[in-house]
Amino acid sequence: MLGKLDWSAIPIDQPIPLVAGAVVLVAILGVLTWVVVKGHLPYLWGEWITSVDHKRIGVMYILLASVMLLRGGSDAIMMRIQQAVAYQSQGYLPPEHYNQIFSAHGTIMIFFVAMPFVIGLMNLVVPLQLGVRDVAFPTLNSVGFWLTATGALLVNVSLVVGEFARTGWLAFPPLSELAYSPGVGVDYYAWSLQISGVGTLVAGINLVTTVLKLRTRGMNYLRMPMFCWTTLASNLLIVAAFPILTATLAMLLLDRYLGFHFFTNEAGGNVMMFMNLIWAWGHPEVYILVLPAFGIFSEVVSTFSGKALFGYRSMVLATMAICVISFMVWLHHFFTMGAGPDVNAIFGIASMIIAIPTGVKIYNWLFTMYGGRIRFATPMLWSVGFMVTFIIGGLTGVLVAVPPADFMLHNSMFLVAHFHNVIIGGVLFGAFAGFEYWFPKAFGFRLDERWGKAAFWFTFLGFYVTFMPLYIAGMLGMTRRMQHYDVASWRPWMIVAAVGVAVLSIGVICQIVQLVVSIRNREALRDRTGDPWDGRSLEWATSSPPPVFNFAFNPDVRGEDAYWEMKARARQQSLEHEVPEYQDIEMPRNSPTGFVCAFFATIMGFALIWHIWWMVILGGIGAFATFVVFAWRDHDEYVIPAEQVAAIDRVNIEERRSLVSMAGAV
Amino acid sequence: MSDQTHIPAGHDLAPGEEEQHGVGERILGYVVGLVLALLLTATSFFIAGTDLVWQPSIPVALIVLAIAQMGVHLVFFLHITTGPDNTNNVLALAFGLLVVFLVVGGTVWIMAHLNANMPPMDQIMRMQ
Numbered sequence: 001m002l003g004k005l006d007w008s009a010i011p012i013d014q015p016i017p018l019v020a021g022a023v024v025l026v027a028i029l030g031v032l033t034w035v036v037v038k039g040h041l042p043y044l045w046g047e048w049i050t051s052v053d054h055k056r057i058g059v060m061y062i063l064l065a066s067v068m069l070l071r072g073g074s075d076a077i078m079m080r081i082q083q084a085v086a087y088q089s090q091g092y093l094p095p096e097h098y099n100q101i102f103s104a105h106g107t108i109m110i111f112f113v114a115m116p117f118v119i120g121l122m123n124l125v126v127p128l129q130l131g132v133r134d135v136a137f138p139t140l141n142s143v144g145f146w147l148t149a150t151g152a153l154l155v156n157v158s159l160v161v162g163e164f165a166r167t168g169w170l171a172f173p174p175l176s177e178l179a180y181s182p183g184v185g186v187d188y189y190a191w192s193l194q195i196s197g198v199g200t201l202v203a204g205i206n207l208v209t210t211v212l213k214l215r216t217r218g219m220n221y222l223r224m225p226m227f228c229w230t231t232l233a234s235n236l237l238i239v240a241a242f243p244i245l246t247a248t249l250a251m252l253l254l255d256r257y258l259g260f261h262f263f264t265n266e267a268g269g270n271v272m273m274f275m276n277l278i279w280a281w282g283h284p285e286v287y288i289l290v291l292p293a294f295g296i297f298s299e300v301v302s303t304f305s306g307k308a309l310f311g312y313r314s315m316v317l318a319t320m321a322i323c324v325i326s327f328m329v330w331l332h333h334f335f336t337m338g339a340g341p342d343v344n345a346i347f348g349i350a351s352m353i354i355a356i357p358t359g360v361k362i363y364n365w366l367f368t369m370y371g372g373r374i375r376f377a378t379p380m381l382w383s384v385g386f387m388v389t390f391i392i393g394g395l396t397g398v399l400v401a402v403p404p405a406d407f408m409l410h411n412s413m414f415l416v417a418h419f420h421n422v423i424i425g426g427v428l429f430g431a432f433a434g435f436e437y438w439f440p441k442a443f444g445f446r447l448d449e450r451w452g453k454a455a456f457w458f459t460f461l462g463f464y465v466t467f468m469p470l471y472i473a474g475m476l477g478m479t480r481r482m483q484h485y486d487v488a489s490w491r492p493w494m495i496v497a498a499v500g501v502a503v504l505s506i507g508v509i510c511q512i513v514q515l516v517v518s519i520r521n522r523e524a525l526r527d528r529t530g531d532p533w534d535g536r537s538l539e540w541a542t543s544s545p546p547p548v549f550n551f552a553f554n555p556d557v558r559g560e561d562a563y564w565e566m567k568a569r570a571r572q573q574s575l576e577h578e579v580p581e582y583q584d585i586e587m588p589r590n591s592p593t594g595f596v597c598a599f600f601a602t603i604m605g606f607a608l609i610w611h612i613w614w615m616v617i618l619g620g621i622g623a624f625a626t627f628v629v630f631a632w633r634d635h636d637e638y639v640i641p642a643e644q645v646a647a648i649d650r651v652n653i654e655e656r657r658s659l660v661s662m663a664g665a666v
Numbered sequence: 667m668s669d670q671t672h673i674p675a676g677h678d679l680a681p682g683e684e685e686q687h688g689v690g691e692r693i694l695g696y697v698v699g700l701v702l703a704l705l706l707t708a709t710s711f712f713i714a715g716t717d718l719v720w721q722p723s724i725p726v727a728l729i730v731l732a733i734a735q736m737g738v739h740l741v742f743f744l745h746i747t748t749g750p751d752n753t754n755n756v757l758a759l760a761f762g763l764l765v766v767f768l769v770v771g772g773t774v775w776i777m778a779h780l781n782a783n784m785p786p787m788d789q790i791m792r793m794q
Contacts, residue, residue: 240762272780276776276777280772327764327768327769328772331776338784339782341782343775343779
C-alpha cells in the first residue's frame, strides 16, 4: 500500500535532523496559524500564490532562495565544525550523516539558492528594463516557480522522512547506483532535481522569449541594458543545457528503478559516460549562474559611478562569447579520468580562453569607475568586493585549468576553495548587490545602509577567513569531503576556517537584521519618486513598487541608458505639461494553475521516491488534469479601465516632477 | 497576453506567425513538403537495398538524404526561411545545432580517448 514507506523511515535514533525538522515544522505551522487566524489567507492566495505578475513571482523566487540559503548555510556550519573537531577522532557527526550533509549542502546551494535567486532577480527586473508590462508566458512563469518550490520541498522532506543522498551534489555512479546506495537518498536527490529542472527549463524558455519578442518601442538589441543581455545569454544556456541534466538523471533513474545498465559496473555500463554528460550540463550551469551576476554588477557599477557603462559593445560580445565557449570546456572537471594529452590539452586551452572575455568584463567595470563620481552605497560595495574576490577565484581557476596542475589539485580542498571563491564571490555577491539595488523598486522603500554595510564587511571578511585556509589545506594535500583526518598540519587551518564561517554567519544575521530594521523604518526610507539611486535604465522610470501594469504608456526608447536620457531631456525642455490620453490596459488574470500543478507534482515525486505506485498515477492524473483545465479556460484577461490607470499614473508623475524640478534648481 | 503588451520589436516573426496566405496556397506548400519528404524517404529505402550503385557510397548517400530530409522539414513544415523576419528562428536553429554538435561530437571524442592514459591492460594480461 505505501511502497517502501514505513515507520523506520523516521530517523528516531538521529536527534540532529529530527530536532531541526521539528523546529522547522513548528515554525511553518506557526506562520500558517498566524496567517489563518489573522485572516491573511485570502490575500495570500489571491495576491501571491496564484499571482502571474512577474514582479510577485520574482519576489517569491528570492524568498525561496533566502530561506534555502539558511538551510544550506546551516549545513555549511555543521561541516566546518565537524572538520575543526574531527582530528584523530570521529567528531560529532557520524559518517553517513556527514555525507548526507555535504551532499545536501551542494545540492541546495546550487539548485535552490543560486538558481532561484538569479531567476527571481531576472523575473523581477527584466520586463521593467525592457519597458513592457509582463513576461511572454505569465502562467507558465508561475508553474516554473512552483515546480522549483516542489523540488526544494522534497529535499527538505528527506530530513525527517527517510534520508538524503550520501553521494555528493552530483551523485556520481557507481556509488549512486542501487548496488551501493540502496536507500531512498539518491531517489530524493534525482526526483527533486527532475521536477525543479522542469521548472527551470520553463523559466528559461519564458525569459528568452521575453527578451527576444517583448521589447518596448525603440528598444533595439544594442540599446538593451546589460542585465537584459546577460539574462538572454544565461537563459539560452538554460534552454540548451538543462535537457542534458534531465536526460542524464533519467538514465540514472532507469538504472535504479528498471534495472538498466547505463552507468553500472556490469553489463556494459560506463560510469565515465555519467561524468561526461553531467559536466556537459554542469559547466554551462556555472555560467548560467554567474552571467546574470555580471549583468547586475554592470548595472550597479554604471549607476553608482554616474557614467554609462564603459565598452558596452565589448561587454555584449564578451557575454555572448562566454555563452558559446561555456559549452567547450566541460572535460576540465575530469582531466584525471585517463584521457590522452590531446584531449586534455584542447579542453585545458579552451578553459583558459574563457577567462579572456571575463577579463574584458573586469576591465570594463574598472574603466566605468575610472573618472566617475563614485557613491559607495551598499550595492556598490558588493560590486567592488566582487571584483577583488572574483579575480582571485578566476586566477586559481586558470591554474586548475592546466592539466598537470589539475592532476595535483583534483578533488583537493584547493578545488573546494576555488569554486566557493567564484560562486560566493561572483554569484552570491551579485545576488546580494541586486537584492540591495532593486529592493526599493520591489517594495517601495530602501534598505538600511548601516546594517547593509555591516553585512557586507562581515560577509567579505568571513569569506576570506573561511576559504583562504582551505586553499592552503588543499596545497598540503587535504582531499575534500573528509569526515575525519589524522594529519596534524591540516588542523590549524580547519580551525581558522571554522572561525571564518562564524564571521560569515554574523554577515547573514546582519542581513536579517537589516531587513527587520528597514521594514520598521519603512516610512523614513520610503522611495516616493521610483528612482532612489539616480538610475539609468527603464525600471526606474516607473513608481516603486510599480503598478501591476508596470508602465501606463510603453516608453519610447531613443538610445542606450534610456531613462537617463529621458531625465536629461525633461530637464532641458523644462517638463512637458500636456495631459496624456490614458487607455484601458488588459492584463493576464491570476491563475492557481502553477500551485495546483506543483501540488500534484509533489505528491507524484514523493510517491516515486517511495515506490507508492497508485499515488504516482494519482499525482500524474492530477497534474495533467490541471493542464487540461487551464488549456480550456475562457477568460484569461481582465481590463484595468483608463480612469484607474490615470489615477495611479498621475500620483507618480507629480512625485517625479518635484524631483526633476528640485534637481534643476540645484 | 493582451495585444497591448505585444509590442513588435523590429521585424521578427515566430514560427506560425507569418503573413496569412490563402488557404489553397498554404495547403499546396504542405503537400509539396509531404511529397518531397516521402520521395526522400523512399529513395533512402531504395538505396539501402540496391546494388545499382557502388556499395561503399551507400552510407554517404544515406547521410546526404537524411540532411536533405531535415532541410525539407525545416522549410516546408517549420517555415524557416532566410528572410529578414526570420533572423531569430535561424539564429536559434544555428545555436541549437552548434550545441548539439559540440556536445555529441565532444562526447564521442572524449569517450574514444577514455583509456589513453591507462595502463595497457590487454598487453599486461597477455604477458602473464
